[in-house]
Amino acid sequence: MKNIKLDDVKSKLFNGGEVHIGGITELVDVDDIDINIIANIRNSNDILKLLLVTNAIRNLEYNYPNIHLTIPYFPYARQDKIFVEGEAFSVKAMTELINFQMYESVSILDPHSQVVYESLENCNLINAYTYIDKTINDIINLNKEVKTLYFVAPDKGAIPRLASLCQFAESRYPDKEIKFIGMKKIRDSKTKEVINLDFDILPDVKDYSDGVAIVFDDICETGSSLEDTGLLLDTLNFKNKYTYVSHGIFSKGSYKLLFFYNKIYTTDSFYKEDRELHGVKTWKLEF
Secondary structure (H helix, E strand, C coil): CEEEEHHHCEEEECCCCCEEEECHHHCCCCCCCEEEEECCCCCHHHHHHHHHHHHHHHCCCCCCCEEEEECCCCCCCCCCCCCCCCCCCHHHHHHHHHHCCCCCCEEEECCCCHHHHHHCCCEEEECCHHHHHHHHHHHHHHCCCCCEEEEEECCHHHHHHHHHHHHHHHHHCCCCEEEEEEEEEEECCCCCCEEEEEEEECCCCCCCCCCEEEEEEEEECCCHHHHHHHHHHHCCCCCEEEEEEEEECCCCCCCHHHHCCCEEEEEECCCCCCCCCCCEEEECCCC
């Protein structure tokens, strides 16, 4: 299978706002049977670019390859329900748009909502444990004397997923004690805005200072949730705290997060070559 990165396709933006692509003949050979488009979506223009690239490949006169899609960060996944009458069911609109392209397969990484996986046709999940395991291993190497790892779920939605991760880590690292901390967001009853963060699940431990806390989440946009999580963990007197997010947008950079965490881990699902992120280890996704 030939991989074609969406970022490698030539494109420009017309004055009227339309996206234009070209150079597909330079990327697709006559004997290519299966093509995998790797799409790192960072804005809505990238979605249009993906649709145009798919259309251009299908319109080639010298080849009719099977087209697969790898879209690690699936956009609009956070709007997975209608919160207020009149809002769009954005993730449903996006999955329908992708389904209409009739890809042979669609591979995604750690989607924010189960609705994505349930709504996409021919959907495959990229194994996030590959990169989580690299993260845990790196943290253990940085803290070789530490015996206890505290896995932290920053909200109730992450608790079931993290419980499975604890089981994985217990079998993978039998010489380490894995404990679980769960948090819950307290929202305003009317506005539904988050007004506080508190512990939901907390081990019966007198002294946390000799352990390492690792916060796991699917996405970091501004970093405010991770900051709140770090502040709450500080009340337990952890000396070392780390965080892993599958999709690191970091729209406000990473500098402020380093006040709360020793090191930040993510993948290149939302990678931008021109940004500098201090204290961030980015794992390269392998396809």
